[in-house]
Amino acid sequence: MEIALENAMPSYSGGLGVLAGDTIRAAADLRLPMVAVSLLYRRGFFSQHLSEDGSQTEEPVVWKVEDFLKEESARVTVPLENRRVELRSWRYDVKGVRGFVVPVYFLDADLPSNTEWDRNLTGGLYGGDSYYRLCQEVLLGVGGVRMLRELGYTDLTRYHMNEGHAALLSLELLGEEAVKAGRTAINGEDIEKVRAKCMFTTHTPVPAGHDRFPIEYLTRVFPQQSKFFDLKDASVAELVKRSLQAEQNYPDLQEAAARGAHLNMTYLALSLSTYVNGVAKQHGVTSRQMFPEVPIEAITNGVHAGTWTSPPFQQLFDRQIAQWREDNYSLRSALGLPPEEVWSAHLIAKHELLEAVREKTGLSLDEEVFTIGFARRATGYKRADLILSDLDRLRQIAKNAGHFQIIYAGKAHPNDGGGKDIIRRIFHAKKALRKAVPVVFLDEYNLDLGGKITSGVDLWLNTPQFPLEASGTSGMKSALNGVPSLSILDGWWVEGHIEGVTGWSIGEPRRTMDTDIATDNAKEAESLYWKLENIILPMFYKEPRLYIQIMQHAIAINGSFFNTQRMVQQYITDAYLR
DSSP states (O other): OOOOOOTTOOOOOOOHHHHHHHHHHHHHHHOOOOOEEEEEEEEEEEEEOOTTTTHHHEEEOOOOOOGGOOOEEEEEEEEETTTTEEEEEEEEEEEOSSSEEEEEEEEEOTTTSSSSHHGGGGGGGSSSSHOOOOHHHIIIIIIIHHHHHTTTOOOOOEEEEEEEEEETTHHHHHHHHHTTTTTSSSSHHHHHHHHHEEEEEEOOGGGGGGEEEHHHHHHOOOOTTTTOTTTTTTHHHHHHHHTTTTTSSSSSSHHHHTTTTTTHHHHHHHHSSSSSSSHHHHHHHHHHHSTTTSEEEEEEEEEEEEHHHHHHHHHHHHHHTTTTTTTTTGGGGGGOHHHHHHHHHHHHHHHHHHHHHHHHSSOOOOSSSSEEEEESOGGGGOTTGGGSOHHHHHHHHHHHHHEEEEEEOOOOOOOOOOHOOOHHHHHHHHHHTTTTEEEEESSSOOHHHHHHHHHHHEEEEEEEEEEEEEOOOOOHHHHHHTOOOEESSSSSSSHHBBBBTTTTEEEEEGGGGOOOOOOHHHHHHHHHHHHHIIIIIHHHHHOOOHEEEEEEEEEEEEETTHHHHHHHHHHHIIIHHH
């Protein structure tokens, strides 16, 4: 649904899109014959504006598609209600480190042959009501397969669905199999053939990440397809029952619609995939508990090392670690880097960040003061304000252990009132703390600003509510730049954390089966405060060589492993060649 490729291309909202872009870059580096498909959003996600009290307002992003993408001549149509929606595609080439290209195709419905409503389907990302969203997913899934065929991709062997948004591609593949066999209805044989080609990655343990649509919407979108599912076929009946999460079989989809049934896109994708995975080992466990009837593997996410390593560290690695771009594993030799060069590279990245802060806010932060970074989508479970639970305690820590400052960034979804409240609370705390603990919140969080924050702070803070962090990748970006993490043991940090070596944990380790134990915010805030006051700040100010050792371990242990090069290689061996 979203792919982040360039800062000035608003084709993404956050982590899912950034991960997709990093995956494609790694595939190009590894010369993997892959093609990627998404939708074109002419209004982008949104431009964020924050008022004096932290209230967020949004505006559409105006961008010139032709400046970034090349229009293809291919055209396809997709049935929608009783209309045919025409689609074109725009191409973007992702070039790998050895010059190999992976093309990305953005589907666009903004054509004169379409109605205004249909043209607007490729207007905004994650906008509109749920019917609008379903129609977008029809264009992505059904239109995506048809466009690939029209562009000449007729011998693809695997279809990798990222989240349930793309699940309708499986219905298009089923239709192709039925047509090949001279039928209009699908059967069990078609299901097996399609299942062998598809794989599915689930990225979230949060219910909002799993789309559900009333079957009534589906029968409205595809009125001519009432005979597509032969429900007398046991395999087809079972597929429909599972995808609807129904207790019983329905005689037909009209009856299912009349009884208020819903299509769960995640269950559709699960049911038609030969390989399913979560995005961290812990998330694999969580996903198996959510979907106990499905074998779910885990491939831990990564970030693209060449993209997220800051220029000063790129130059240091180029000098000291030959071939690190082609072979990210070689970053493990960061333990042998001259400590003074590591610190020098870090100070350059920190200066760049604080310059960006000054340009955006007019505030000049002190480059010698310990700087904490927190930049994520602003939403409840990520708990951006956990560190602000006790402002008096923060003042005391700054007085007793050493001064520190906090840099925030992140957008709240336009409909996420709770996320917007969190931003306002941070602004309120910022005013209350004043000079005792300087706090800044930077608007317009994007790829460029994300890169500056993850590389320029001295500590990466991550405080999700367990077990709702599927993976998280910001801390991986920081690790590539020698920035250690202070984080809840959830998502990737369960695997990347070695206490006092790659960073520090907040609270105790937990297992997924502990979810019935309520999260104790006060206890976790206390753990955060204690480590900041008694371990991290004293080490930074009094034992800088020890702190630099931790920075080097962050690169050598986490940077060398939590990258998309390793991740894509794992997808190749575990899923694509399966």
